[in-house]
Amino acid sequence: MPIAINGEDYPLPADPRTSLLDFIRREAGLTGTKKGCDHGQCGACTVLVGGVRINSCLSLAVTNDGEEVTTIEGLGTLAAPAAMQMAFVAQDAFQCGYCTPGQICSATALLEEVAAGWPSDATADLGAAPELTDEEIRERMSGNLCRCGAYANILAAIREVAEEAA
Amino acid sequence: MRPFDYQRAERLEHASQLAADADTLPLAGGTNLVDLMKLEVETPQTLVDISRLPLRSIAEEGAGLRIGALVTNTATAADPRVRADYPVLARAILAGASQQLRNRATTGGNLCQRTRCYYFTNIDQPCNKREPGSGCGAIEGIARIHAVLGTSPHCIATYPGDMAVALAALDARVEIARENGSSRSVPVRDFHRLPGDTPERDNVLEPGEIITAVTLPAPVGGTQLYRKVRERSSYAFALCSVAALVALEDNRFTRADLAFGGLAHKPWHDPRIAELLVGSEPSLALFDRAADLLLEGAQGYGENDFKIPLARRTLAAVLCEASGVGA
Ligand SMILES: Cc1cc2nc3c(=O)[nH]c(=O)nc-3n(C[C@H](O)[C@H](O)[C@H](O)COP(=O)(O)OP(=O)(O)OC[C@H]3O[C@@H](n4cnc5c(N)ncnc54)[C@H](O)[C@@H]3O)c2cc1C
Ligand code: SF4
Ligand code: FES
Ligand code: FES
Numbered sequence: 272m273p274i275a276i277n278g279e280d281y282p283l284p285a286d287p288r289t290s291l292l293d294f295i296r297r298e299a300g301l302t303g304t305k306k307g308c309d310h311g312q313c314g315a316c317t318v319l320v321g322g323v324r325i326n327s328c329l330s331l332a333v334t335n336d337g338e339e340v341t342t343i344e345g346l347g348t349l350a351a352p353a354a355m356q357m358a359f360v361a362q363d364a365f366q367c368g369y370c371t372p373g374q375i376c377s378a379t380a381l382l383e384e385v386a387a388g389w390p391s392d393a394t395a396d397l398g399a400a401p402e403l404t405d406e407e408i409r410e411r412m413s414g415n416l417c418r419c420g421a422y423a424n425i426l427a428a429i430r431e432v433a434e435e436a437a
Numbered sequence: 438m439r440p441f442d443y444q445r446a447e448r449l450e451h452a453s454q455l456a457a458d459a460d461t462l463p464l465a466g467g468t469n470l471v472d473l474m475k476l477e478v479e480t481p482q483t484l485v486d487i488s489r490l491p492l493r494s495i496a497e498e499g500a501g502l503r504i505g506a507l508v509t510n511t512a513t514a515a516d517p518r519v520r521a522d523y524p525v526l527a528r529a530i531l532a533g534a535s536q537q538l539r540n541r542a543t544t545g546g547n548l549c550q551r552t553r554c555y556y557f558t559n560i561d562q563p564c565n566k567r568e569p570g571s572g573c574g575a576i577e578g579i580a581r582i583h584a585v586l587g588t589s590p591h592c593i594a595t596y597p598g599d600m601a602v603a604l605a606a607l608d609a610r611v612e613i614a615r616e617n618g619s620s621r622s623v624p625v626r627d628f629h630r631l632p633g634d635t636p637e638r639d640n641v642l643e644p645g646e647i648i649t650a651v652t653l654p655a656p657v658g659g660t661q662l663y664r665k666v667r668e669r670s671s672y673a674f675a676l677c678s679v680a681a682l683v684a685l686e687d688n689r690f691t692r693a694d695l696a697f698g699g700l701a702h703k704p705w706h707d708p709r710i711a712e713l714l715v716g717s718e719p720s721l722a723l724f725d726r727a728a729d730l731l732l733e734g735a736q737g738y739g740e741n742d743f744k745i746p747l748a749r750r751t752l753a754a755v756l757c758e759a760s761g762v763g764a
Contacts, residue, residue: 287443329468389515392531397520413671414535
Protein backbone atom coordinates (compact mmCIF):
# COMPACT_ATOMS: atom_id res chain seq x y z
CA MET A 272 0.00 0.00 0.00
CA PRO A 273 1.20 3.53 -0.68
CA ILE A 274 1.84 6.19 1.95
CA ALA A 275 -0.50 9.17 1.80
CA ILE A 276 1.20 12.48 2.47
CA ASN A 277 -1.13 15.44 2.87
CA GLY A 278 -3.79 13.47 1.01
CA GLU A 279 -1.64 12.41 -1.95
CA ASP A 280 -0.45 8.81 -2.43
CA TYR A 281 3.22 7.96 -2.91
CA PRO A 282 4.47 4.44 -3.69
CA LEU A 283 6.74 2.82 -1.09
CA PRO A 284 10.48 3.35 -1.63
CA ALA A 285 12.47 0.57 -3.30
CA ASP A 286 15.20 0.77 -0.65
CA PRO A 287 13.89 -0.20 2.83
CA ARG A 288 16.66 1.89 4.41
CA THR A 289 14.83 5.11 3.44
CA SER A 290 13.66 6.95 6.55
CA LEU A 291 10.21 8.49 6.51
CA LEU A 292 12.00 11.86 6.70
CA ASP A 293 14.07 11.23 3.55
CA PHE A 294 11.00 9.82 1.85
CA ILE A 295 9.02 12.99 2.55
CA ARG A 296 11.83 15.30 1.46
CA ARG A 297 13.27 13.41 -1.51
CA GLU A 298 10.58 11.15 -2.92
CA ALA A 299 7.61 13.40 -2.21
CA GLY A 300 9.66 16.57 -2.68
CA LEU A 301 8.14 18.20 0.40
CA THR A 302 11.09 20.01 1.93
CA GLY A 303 9.22 21.80 4.72
CA THR A 304 10.07 18.96 7.11
CA LYS A 305 13.67 19.46 8.27
CA LYS A 306 16.57 17.19 9.18
CA GLY A 307 18.40 18.47 12.23
CA CYS A 308 20.14 15.57 13.91
CA ASP A 309 18.73 12.48 12.14
CA HIS A 310 18.83 10.68 15.54
CA GLY A 311 15.67 11.60 17.42
CA GLN A 312 17.38 14.30 19.44
CA CYS A 313 16.00 17.59 18.06
CA GLY A 314 12.42 17.28 16.79
CA ALA A 315 13.00 19.20 13.52
CA CYS A 316 11.62 16.20 11.58
CA THR A 317 8.35 15.99 13.55
CA VAL A 318 5.33 15.05 11.41
CA LEU A 319 1.91 13.61 12.18
CA VAL A 320 1.19 9.99 11.26
CA GLY A 321 -2.47 9.13 11.67
CA GLY A 322 -2.70 12.39 13.60
CA VAL A 323 0.02 11.39 16.07
CA ARG A 324 3.35 13.23 16.16
CA ILE A 325 6.52 11.23 15.66
CA ASN A 326 10.17 11.81 14.72
CA SER A 327 10.19 10.92 11.03
CA CYS A 328 13.99 10.41 11.09
CA LEU A 329 13.69 7.29 13.29
CA SER A 330 10.94 5.62 11.29
CA LEU A 331 11.57 3.55 8.17
CA ALA A 332 9.23 4.64 5.40
CA VAL A 333 8.26 1.04 4.58
CA THR A 334 6.84 0.52 8.07
CA ASN A 335 4.35 3.34 7.41
CA ASP A 336 2.57 1.89 4.40
CA GLY A 337 -1.14 2.61 4.36
CA GLU A 338 -0.66 5.47 6.83
CA GLU A 339 -1.72 9.08 6.42
CA VAL A 340 1.10 11.52 7.02
CA THR A 341 0.61 15.23 7.60
CA THR A 342 3.56 17.59 7.19
CA ILE A 343 3.80 21.34 7.69
CA GLU A 344 2.64 21.78 4.07
CA GLY A 345 -0.51 19.84 4.92
CA LEU A 346 -1.42 21.93 7.97
CA GLY A 347 -1.99 25.09 5.96
CA THR A 348 -0.89 27.00 2.87
CA LEU A 349 0.31 30.53 2.25
CA ALA A 350 -3.18 31.40 1.05
CA ALA A 351 -4.90 29.64 3.94
CA PRO A 352 -2.51 29.23 6.89
CA ALA A 353 -3.52 27.29 9.99
CA ALA A 354 -4.13 29.14 13.24
CA MET A 355 -0.87 27.77 14.69
CA GLN A 356 1.10 29.00 11.68
CA MET A 357 -0.42 32.47 11.98
CA ALA A 358 0.27 32.55 15.72
CA PHE A 359 3.96 31.69 15.15
CA VAL A 360 4.21 34.67 12.80
CA ALA A 361 2.23 36.98 15.05
CA GLN A 362 4.33 36.08 18.11
CA ASP A 363 7.72 36.11 16.33
CA ALA A 364 8.16 32.48 17.41
CA PHE A 365 11.27 31.85 15.28
CA GLN A 366 14.48 33.40 14.06
CA CYS A 367 16.21 31.20 11.45
CA GLY A 368 13.05 29.11 11.08
CA TYR A 369 14.80 25.76 10.75
CA CYS A 370 13.09 24.16 13.75
CA THR A 371 9.75 25.84 13.01
CA PRO A 372 7.94 23.22 10.88
CA GLY A 373 8.66 20.62 13.58
CA GLN A 374 7.63 23.03 16.33
CA ILE A 375 4.31 23.77 14.58
CA CYS A 376 3.55 20.09 13.95
CA SER A 377 4.34 19.35 17.60
CA ALA A 378 2.32 22.27 18.89
CA THR A 379 -0.67 21.25 16.76
CA ALA A 380 -0.53 17.70 18.13
CA LEU A 381 0.03 18.96 21.69
CA LEU A 382 -3.35 20.69 21.79
CA GLU A 383 -5.07 17.48 20.67
CA GLU A 384 -3.16 15.42 23.24
CA VAL A 385 -4.18 17.69 26.08
CA ALA A 386 -7.78 17.65 24.84
CA ALA A 387 -7.61 13.84 24.84
CA GLY A 388 -6.42 13.95 28.46
CA TRP A 389 -2.96 12.46 27.98
CA PRO A 390 -0.79 13.24 31.03
CA SER A 391 2.79 14.54 30.92
CA ASP A 392 5.70 14.65 33.35
CA ALA A 393 4.41 18.09 34.41
CA THR A 394 0.92 16.81 35.29
CA ALA A 395 0.61 17.05 39.07
CA ASP A 396 -2.48 14.87 39.43
CA LEU A 397 -2.54 11.79 37.23
CA GLY A 398 -6.19 11.26 38.13
CA ALA A 399 -7.35 14.59 36.69
CA ALA A 400 -7.49 15.99 33.17
CA PRO A 401 -4.31 17.97 32.46
CA GLU A 402 -4.52 21.75 32.34
CA LEU A 403 -2.67 23.79 29.77
CA THR A 404 -0.28 25.63 32.10
CA ASP A 405 2.98 27.12 30.83
CA GLU A 406 4.84 24.35 32.62
CA GLU A 407 2.75 21.75 30.78
CA ILE A 408 3.40 23.38 27.42
CA ARG A 409 7.15 23.58 28.06
CA GLU A 410 7.34 19.92 29.10
CA ARG A 411 5.22 18.75 26.17
CA MET A 412 7.39 20.75 23.73
CA SER A 413 10.70 19.48 25.17
CA GLY A 414 11.20 17.16 22.19
CA ASN A 415 11.64 20.19 19.91
CA LEU A 416 14.90 22.05 20.33
CA CYS A 417 15.45 25.59 18.99
CA ARG A 418 19.07 26.66 18.57
CA CYS A 419 17.94 30.26 18.19
CA GLY A 420 16.26 30.09 21.57
CA ALA A 421 12.82 31.29 20.48
CA TYR A 422 11.24 29.26 23.28
CA ALA A 423 9.48 32.15 25.04
CA ASN A 424 7.71 33.22 21.85
CA ILE A 425 6.88 29.63 20.87
CA LEU A 426 5.15 29.30 24.22
CA ALA A 427 3.27 32.55 23.56
CA ALA A 428 2.15 31.33 20.12
CA ILE A 429 0.79 28.07 21.55
CA ARG A 430 -0.96 30.00 24.35
CA GLU A 431 -2.54 32.29 21.78
CA VAL A 432 -4.06 29.40 19.81
CA ALA A 433 -5.16 27.58 22.96
CA GLU A 434 -6.86 30.69 24.31
CA GLU A 435 -8.57 31.44 21.00
CA ALA A 436 -9.96 27.91 20.97
CA ALA A 437 -11.11 28.13 24.60
CA MET B 438 23.12 2.08 7.07
CA ARG B 439 23.96 -1.41 5.81
CA PRO B 440 21.51 -2.98 3.38
CA PHE B 441 19.07 -5.48 4.90
CA ASP B 442 16.14 -7.60 3.91
CA TYR B 443 12.83 -6.20 5.21
CA GLN B 444 10.12 -8.65 6.20
CA ARG B 445 6.82 -7.91 7.81
CA ALA B 446 5.66 -10.57 10.29
CA GLU B 447 2.06 -11.53 9.68
CA ARG B 448 1.90 -13.82 12.71
CA LEU B 449 3.83 -14.19 15.94
CA GLU B 450 5.12 -17.66 14.96
CA HIS B 451 6.42 -16.19 11.73
CA ALA B 452 8.31 -13.50 13.68
CA SER B 453 9.81 -16.07 16.08
CA GLN B 454 10.95 -18.30 13.23
CA LEU B 455 12.65 -15.42 11.46
CA ALA B 456 14.16 -14.05 14.67
CA ALA B 457 15.75 -17.42 15.45
CA ASP B 458 18.43 -16.47 12.93
CA ALA B 459 21.30 -14.67 14.70
CA ASP B 460 21.46 -12.05 11.92
CA THR B 461 17.78 -11.12 12.25
CA LEU B 462 16.35 -8.49 14.61
CA PRO B 463 12.73 -7.65 15.40
CA LEU B 464 11.67 -4.06 14.71
CA ALA B 465 8.96 -2.46 16.84
CA GLY B 466 8.79 1.36 17.13
CA GLY B 467 12.27 1.67 15.64
CA THR B 468 13.26 4.60 17.85
CA ASN B 469 16.32 2.77 19.13
CA LEU B 470 17.01 0.18 16.46
CA VAL B 471 16.82 2.51 13.43
CA ASP B 472 19.10 4.94 15.26
CA LEU B 473 21.68 2.20 15.91
CA MET B 474 21.41 0.89 12.35
CA LYS B 475 22.22 4.36 11.01
CA LEU B 476 25.35 4.31 13.18
CA GLU B 477 26.08 0.77 11.94
CA VAL B 478 26.21 -0.39 15.56
CA GLU B 479 23.43 -2.80 14.63
CA THR B 480 23.88 -4.52 11.25
CA PRO B 481 21.08 -7.07 10.90
CA GLN B 482 20.83 -8.93 7.59
CA THR B 483 17.09 -9.24 8.06
CA LEU B 484 14.71 -6.95 9.87
CA VAL B 485 11.43 -8.51 10.88
CA ASP B 486 8.84 -5.80 11.39
CA ILE B 487 6.59 -6.94 14.25
CA SER B 488 4.85 -3.58 14.61
CA ARG B 489 1.53 -4.80 13.17
CA LEU B 490 1.20 -7.95 15.27
CA PRO B 491 -1.89 -7.94 17.50
CA LEU B 492 0.01 -7.22 20.75
CA ARG B 493 -1.44 -3.75 21.21
CA SER B 494 -3.93 -4.08 24.05
CA ILE B 495 -3.92 -3.48 27.77
CA ALA B 496 -6.19 -5.99 29.50
CA GLU B 497 -7.07 -7.01 33.02
CA GLU B 498 -5.54 -10.37 33.90
CA GLY B 499 -6.39 -11.89 37.25
CA ALA B 500 -6.10 -9.06 39.76
CA GLY B 501 -3.40 -7.40 37.65
CA LEU B 502 -2.88 -5.95 34.21
CA ARG B 503 -1.33 -7.29 31.02
CA ILE B 504 0.31 -4.72 28.75
CA GLY B 505 0.96 -5.97 25.22
CA ALA B 506 4.50 -5.73 23.83
CA LEU B 507 3.41 -3.29 21.11
CA VAL B 508 1.39 -0.93 23.29
CA THR B 509 3.06 2.45 22.91
CA ASN B 510 4.63 4.11 25.93
CA THR B 511 2.13 6.93 25.42
CA ALA B 512 -0.84 4.55 25.58
CA THR B 513 0.45 2.86 28.74
CA ALA B 514 1.05 6.15 30.53
CA ALA B 515 -2.38 7.48 29.52
CA ASP B 516 -4.30 4.34 30.48
CA PRO B 517 -6.74 5.13 33.34
CA ARG B 518 -5.98 1.82 35.12
CA VAL B 519 -2.24 2.46 34.99
CA ARG B 520 -2.68 6.03 36.20
CA ALA B 521 -4.93 4.99 39.08
CA ASP B 522 -3.32 1.73 40.23
CA TYR B 523 0.29 1.86 39.00
CA PRO B 524 1.15 5.58 39.00
CA VAL B 525 4.87 4.81 39.41
CA LEU B 526 4.78 3.20 35.96
CA ALA B 527 3.04 6.17 34.33
CA ARG B 528 5.48 8.54 36.06
CA ALA B 529 8.56 6.61 34.94
CA ILE B 530 7.40 6.48 31.32
CA LEU B 531 6.50 10.17 31.27
CA ALA B 532 9.93 11.05 32.69
CA GLY B 533 11.58 9.46 29.65
CA ALA B 534 12.35 10.66 26.12
CA SER B 535 9.90 13.10 24.43
CA GLN B 536 6.23 12.92 23.48
CA GLN B 537 7.15 12.17 19.84
CA LEU B 538 9.39 9.27 20.87
CA ARG B 539 6.94 7.85 23.40
CA ASN B 540 4.25 7.88 20.71
CA ARG B 541 6.24 5.27 18.77
CA ALA B 542 8.22 3.54 21.55
CA THR B 543 6.74 0.21 22.62
CA THR B 544 6.75 -1.90 25.79
CA GLY B 545 9.02 -4.56 24.29
CA GLY B 546 11.36 -2.13 22.54
CA ASN B 547 11.69 -0.03 25.65
CA LEU B 548 12.73 -3.07 27.73
CA CYS B 549 15.30 -4.05 25.07
CA GLN B 550 16.70 -0.58 24.36
CA ARG B 551 20.46 -0.64 24.32
CA THR B 552 22.96 1.31 26.39
CA ARG B 553 23.80 4.94 25.58
CA CYS B 554 27.54 4.33 26.27
CA TYR B 555 29.39 6.64 23.85
CA TYR B 556 31.91 3.94 22.97
CA PHE B 557 29.17 1.46 22.17
CA THR B 558 27.55 3.90 19.72
CA ASN B 559 30.83 4.88 18.00
CA ILE B 560 32.07 2.05 15.80
CA ASP B 561 35.58 3.53 15.70
CA GLN B 562 36.01 2.86 19.43
CA PRO B 563 36.73 -0.38 21.27
CA CYS B 564 33.68 -1.91 22.96
CA ASN B 565 33.21 -5.42 24.30
CA LYS B 566 29.45 -5.14 24.08
CA ARG B 567 29.44 -4.28 20.38
CA GLU B 568 32.51 -6.29 19.45
CA PRO B 569 33.38 -8.92 22.07
CA GLY B 570 37.10 -8.98 22.84
CA SER B 571 37.85 -5.51 21.47
CA GLY B 572 38.20 -3.99 24.95
CA CYS B 573 36.19 -1.41 26.89
CA GLY B 574 36.78 2.21 25.97
CA ALA B 575 34.86 3.56 28.94
CA ILE B 576 36.73 2.00 31.86
CA GLU B 577 39.77 4.23 31.33
CA GLY B 578 37.86 6.83 29.31
CA ILE B 579 34.84 9.09 29.56
CA ALA B 580 32.50 7.40 32.01
CA ARG B 581 30.12 10.09 33.23
CA ILE B 582 26.94 8.12 32.49
CA HIS B 583 28.35 4.73 33.45
CA ALA B 584 27.56 2.21 36.15
CA VAL B 585 28.75 2.10 39.75
CA LEU B 586 27.05 -1.16 40.74
CA GLY B 587 27.50 -4.65 39.32
CA THR B 588 30.20 -3.67 36.81
CA SER B 589 32.77 -6.08 35.43
CA PRO B 590 36.30 -5.60 34.07
CA HIS B 591 34.71 -6.10 30.63
CA CYS B 592 31.90 -3.53 30.69
CA ILE B 593 30.61 -0.72 32.89
CA ALA B 594 27.60 0.30 30.79
CA THR B 595 24.19 1.15 32.24
CA TYR B 596 20.76 0.07 31.13
CA PRO B 597 19.38 3.51 30.24
CA GLY B 598 15.60 3.09 30.45
CA ASP B 599 13.09 4.43 32.97
CA MET B 600 10.02 2.23 32.45
CA ALA B 601 11.80 -0.97 33.49
CA VAL B 602 12.91 0.62 36.78
CA ALA B 603 9.27 1.11 37.75
CA LEU B 604 8.46 -2.41 36.54
CA ALA B 605 11.25 -3.78 38.76
CA ALA B 606 9.85 -1.96 41.80
CA LEU B 607 6.38 -3.34 40.96
CA ASP B 608 7.82 -6.86 40.52
CA ALA B 609 6.22 -7.17 37.08
CA ARG B 610 6.97 -10.06 34.73
CA VAL B 611 8.01 -10.27 31.09
CA GLU B 612 6.04 -12.72 28.95
CA ILE B 613 8.15 -14.25 26.19
CA ALA B 614 7.12 -16.37 23.18
CA ARG B 615 9.65 -18.96 22.04
CA GLU B 616 10.42 -20.25 18.60
CA ASN B 617 8.78 -23.63 19.27
CA GLY B 618 5.46 -21.93 20.05
CA SER B 619 5.69 -22.28 23.84
CA SER B 620 6.08 -19.32 26.17
CA ARG B 621 7.84 -18.45 29.39
CA SER B 622 7.62 -15.66 31.90
CA VAL B 623 10.57 -13.97 33.63
CA PRO B 624 10.48 -11.43 36.48
CA VAL B 625 11.58 -8.00 35.21
CA ARG B 626 14.12 -8.09 38.06
CA ASP B 627 15.81 -11.05 36.33
CA PHE B 628 15.26 -9.97 32.72
CA HIS B 629 18.31 -7.74 32.31
CA ARG B 630 21.74 -9.21 33.06
CA LEU B 631 24.93 -8.02 34.66
CA PRO B 632 27.73 -7.72 32.09
CA GLY B 633 30.15 -10.28 33.54
CA ASP B 634 32.35 -11.62 30.76
CA THR B 635 29.52 -11.60 28.19
CA PRO B 636 28.51 -7.91 27.99
CA GLU B 637 27.21 -8.46 24.46
CA ARG B 638 24.11 -9.95 26.09
CA ASP B 639 21.92 -7.23 27.63
CA ASN B 640 19.17 -9.53 28.81
CA VAL B 641 18.08 -13.18 28.99
CA LEU B 642 16.31 -13.29 25.60
CA GLU B 643 17.47 -16.17 23.40
CA PRO B 644 17.43 -16.06 19.58
CA GLY B 645 13.88 -16.56 18.34
CA GLU B 646 12.33 -15.24 21.53
CA ILE B 647 9.89 -12.34 21.22
CA ILE B 648 8.45 -10.39 24.12
CA THR B 649 4.65 -10.55 23.95
CA ALA B 650 3.65 -8.64 27.08
CA VAL B 651 4.49 -7.32 30.51
CA THR B 652 2.24 -8.46 33.34
CA LEU B 653 1.63 -6.40 36.47
CA PRO B 654 0.66 -7.98 39.80
CA ALA B 655 -2.41 -6.83 41.74
CA PRO B 656 -2.23 -3.15 42.70
CA VAL B 657 -0.67 -2.45 46.11
CA GLY B 658 -1.67 1.19 46.61
CA GLY B 659 0.45 3.25 49.00
CA THR B 660 2.66 6.08 47.87
CA GLN B 661 4.29 5.57 44.48
CA LEU B 662 7.09 7.85 43.37
CA TYR B 663 9.56 8.04 40.50
CA ARG B 664 12.43 10.47 41.02
CA LYS B 665 14.79 11.00 38.10
CA VAL B 666 17.98 13.07 38.26
CA ARG B 667 19.28 14.20 34.87
CA GLU B 668 21.40 16.85 33.16
CA ARG B 669 18.37 18.88 32.07
CA SER B 670 14.83 18.79 33.35
CA SER B 671 13.29 17.00 30.35
CA TYR B 672 14.33 14.88 27.34
CA ALA B 673 17.47 13.46 28.95
CA PHE B 674 18.43 10.04 30.28
CA ALA B 675 18.71 9.37 34.01
CA LEU B 676 22.01 9.81 35.83
CA CYS B 677 20.24 8.18 38.73
CA SER B 678 16.60 7.36 39.31
CA VAL B 679 14.53 5.75 42.04
CA ALA B 680 11.15 4.05 41.71
CA ALA B 681 9.45 3.57 45.05
CA LEU B 682 6.34 1.83 46.33
CA VAL B 683 6.01 2.83 49.95
CA ALA B 684 3.37 2.37 52.64
CA LEU B 685 3.37 3.24 56.34
CA GLU B 686 1.16 2.32 59.27
CA ASP B 687 1.54 3.82 62.76
CA ASN B 688 4.68 5.55 61.54
CA ARG B 689 6.36 2.30 60.51
CA PHE B 690 7.05 1.12 57.00
CA THR B 691 4.79 -1.72 55.90
CA ARG B 692 6.10 -1.65 52.34
CA ALA B 693 9.27 -0.28 50.78
CA ASP B 694 9.86 -1.75 47.33
CA LEU B 695 12.57 0.28 45.64
CA ALA B 696 14.39 -0.03 42.34
CA PHE B 697 17.15 2.15 40.91
CA GLY B 698 18.02 3.30 37.40
CA GLY B 699 21.20 4.77 35.94
CA LEU B 700 23.44 2.87 38.33
CA ALA B 701 23.91 -0.54 36.73
CA HIS B 702 23.58 -2.74 33.64
CA LYS B 703 20.06 -3.53 34.86
CA PRO B 704 17.38 -1.88 36.96
CA TRP B 705 18.86 -2.40 40.42
CA HIS B 706 16.79 -4.08 43.11
CA ASP B 707 18.24 -5.17 46.45
CA PRO B 708 15.78 -7.12 48.63
CA ARG B 709 17.79 -6.25 51.76
CA ILE B 710 16.56 -2.65 51.54
CA ALA B 711 12.90 -3.61 52.05
CA GLU B 712 13.95 -6.06 54.80
CA LEU B 713 15.71 -3.22 56.62
CA LEU B 714 12.95 -0.65 56.18
CA VAL B 715 9.78 -2.67 56.78
CA GLY B 716 8.81 -2.52 60.45
CA SER B 717 11.11 0.43 61.18
CA GLU B 718 10.29 4.06 61.90
CA PRO B 719 11.37 6.41 59.13
CA SER B 720 14.37 8.59 59.96
CA LEU B 721 17.33 10.09 58.16
CA ALA B 722 19.62 7.66 59.98
CA LEU B 723 17.57 4.72 58.70
CA PHE B 724 17.64 6.04 55.13
CA ASP B 725 21.41 6.31 55.41
CA ARG B 726 21.62 2.67 56.44
CA ALA B 727 19.44 1.76 53.44
CA ALA B 728 21.89 3.66 51.22
CA ASP B 729 24.80 1.78 52.87
CA LEU B 730 23.20 -1.48 51.74
CA LEU B 731 22.48 -0.18 48.24
CA LEU B 732 26.00 1.13 47.76
CA GLU B 733 27.91 -1.62 49.58
CA GLY B 734 29.86 -2.75 46.52
CA ALA B 735 29.72 0.54 44.61
CA GLN B 736 32.75 1.49 42.54
CA GLY B 737 33.28 4.73 40.62
CA TYR B 738 35.34 5.10 37.45
CA GLY B 739 36.46 8.70 37.89
CA GLU B 740 33.95 10.78 36.00
CA ASN B 741 31.01 8.91 37.46
CA ASP B 742 32.20 8.94 41.09
CA PHE B 743 29.49 11.54 41.76
CA LYS B 744 26.80 8.92 41.23
CA ILE B 745 27.61 7.25 44.56
CA PRO B 746 26.71 10.25 46.76
CA LEU B 747 23.96 11.18 44.27
CA ALA B 748 22.30 7.77 44.70
CA ARG B 749 22.50 8.13 48.49
CA ARG B 750 20.83 11.53 48.40
CA THR B 751 18.20 10.56 45.82
CA LEU B 752 17.25 7.53 47.91
CA ALA B 753 16.93 9.71 51.01
CA ALA B 754 14.93 12.37 49.14
CA VAL B 755 12.42 9.81 47.90
CA LEU B 756 12.00 8.18 51.31
CA CYS B 757 11.64 11.61 52.95
CA GLU B 758 8.92 12.56 50.49
CA ALA B 759 7.11 9.25 50.95
CA SER B 760 7.28 9.24 54.75
CA GLY B 761 7.09 12.95 55.57
CA VAL B 762 10.48 12.94 57.35
CA GLY B 763 12.11 16.37 57.19
CA ALA B 764 8.95 17.91 55.71
C1 LIG C 1 16.82 11.27 21.99
C2 LIG C 1 16.28 10.10 22.77
C3 LIG C 1 16.03 10.23 24.12
C4 LIG C 1 15.53 9.16 24.85
N1 LIG C 1 15.32 9.31 26.20
C5 LIG C 1 14.89 8.26 26.93
C6 LIG C 1 14.71 8.37 28.33
O1 LIG C 1 14.93 9.42 28.93
N2 LIG C 1 14.28 7.27 29.01
C7 LIG C 1 14.02 6.09 28.37
O2 LIG C 1 13.63 5.14 29.04
N3 LIG C 1 14.19 5.96 27.07
C8 LIG C 1 14.62 7.02 26.33
N4 LIG C 1 14.81 6.87 24.99
C9 LIG C 1 14.73 5.53 24.41
C10 LIG C 1 13.36 5.12 23.97
O3 LIG C 1 12.53 4.97 25.09
C11 LIG C 1 13.52 3.80 23.22
O4 LIG C 1 14.15 4.07 21.99
C12 LIG C 1 12.22 3.09 22.95
O5 LIG C 1 11.56 2.79 24.15
C13 LIG C 1 12.46 1.80 22.16
O6 LIG C 1 11.23 1.25 21.79
P1 LIG C 1 10.93 0.88 20.25
O7 LIG C 1 9.63 0.21 20.22
O8 LIG C 1 11.09 2.07 19.40
O9 LIG C 1 12.10 -0.16 20.00
P2 LIG C 1 12.90 -0.57 18.69
O10 LIG C 1 13.84 0.52 18.33
O11 LIG C 1 11.96 -1.05 17.64
O12 LIG C 1 13.70 -1.82 19.25
C14 LIG C 1 14.66 -1.71 20.27
C15 LIG C 1 15.27 -3.09 20.53
O13 LIG C 1 14.31 -3.98 21.06
C16 LIG C 1 14.14 -5.13 20.25
N5 LIG C 1 12.72 -5.45 20.35
C17 LIG C 1 11.68 -4.60 20.10
N6 LIG C 1 10.51 -5.20 20.37
C18 LIG C 1 10.80 -6.46 20.80
C19 LIG C 1 10.00 -7.57 21.23
N7 LIG C 1 8.66 -7.50 21.32
N8 LIG C 1 10.64 -8.72 21.57
C20 LIG C 1 12.00 -8.80 21.51
N9 LIG C 1 12.79 -7.78 21.13
C21 LIG C 1 12.20 -6.62 20.77
C22 LIG C 1 14.64 -4.72 18.89
O14 LIG C 1 15.11 -5.82 18.16
C23 LIG C 1 15.76 -3.76 19.25
O15 LIG C 1 16.92 -4.47 19.57
C24 LIG C 1 15.26 7.93 24.22
C25 LIG C 1 15.49 7.79 22.86
C26 LIG C 1 16.00 8.86 22.13
C27 LIG C 1 16.24 8.69 20.65
S1 SF4 D 1 31.11 0.20 29.03
FE1 SF4 D 1 30.34 -1.60 27.93
S2 SF4 D 1 29.21 -0.68 26.25
FE2 SF4 D 1 30.64 0.91 26.99
S3 SF4 D 1 32.61 0.65 25.88
FE3 SF4 D 1 32.76 -0.58 27.71
S4 SF4 D 1 32.10 -2.59 26.95
FE4 SF4 D 1 31.29 -1.14 25.48
S1 FES E 1 16.05 15.12 12.67
FE1 FES E 1 14.67 13.78 13.65
S2 FES E 1 14.82 14.38 15.72
FE2 FES E 1 16.40 15.55 14.79
S1 FES F 1 14.23 29.37 14.97
FE1 FES F 1 16.29 28.84 14.57
S2 FES F 1 16.38 26.85 15.45
FE2 FES F 1 14.47 27.54 16.11
